[in-house]
Amino acid sequence: MKNQKKILIIEDEKALVEALEFAFSDLNVKIKTYFMGDGAYEEILKVKPDLILLDLVLPGISGFKILEKIKKNKGMKDLPVIVLTNLGEDDDKKKAIELGASDYLVKALIDLEKISQKIKEILK
Numbered sequence: 001m002k003n004q005k006k007i008l009i010i011e012d013e014k015a016l017v018e019a020l021e022f023a024f025s026d027l028n029v030k031i032k033t034y035f036m037g038d039g040a041y042e043e044i045l046k047v048k049p050d051l052i053l054l055d056l057v058l059p060g061i062s063g064f065k066i067l068e069k070i071k072k073n074k075g076m077k078d079l080p081v082i083v084l085t086n087l088g089e090d091d092d093k094k095k096a097i098e099l100g101a102s103d104y105l106v107k108a109l110i111d112l113e114k115i116s117q118k119i120k121e122i123l124k
Contacts, residue, residue: 008049023112071100
């Protein structure tokens with residue numbers, strides 16, 4: 001499928017990644033995964049995704065730093081990044097949105113169907 005959109009999931013919880021891959025199976029998207037902060041930015045440059053799902057707490061560098069690097073890159077400043085994290089504090093949400101996150105979802109407060117819907121909206 002030529003115009004299949006690519007989603008890069010940067011998340012260190014393998015069980016969640018598997019659940020997300022299953023939840024997105026009906027979206028007609030190509031899913032790539034990366035499990036750590038270190039090297040994630042280079043992976044983004046290589047994969048050239050249409051959307052990123054980004055955890056903030058990762059081994060190596062934090063998701064905040066990755067988000068900051070993405071948004072400083074002129075070629076990627078419009079790349080949609082959905083933060084998917086366990087950090088539920090307003091300060092964390094405010095910081096992520098200020099850095100350019102398209103949305104901020106707290107893992108404990110959202111179900112996979114809602115994440116899937118959000119992705120459909122953004123990729124339209």
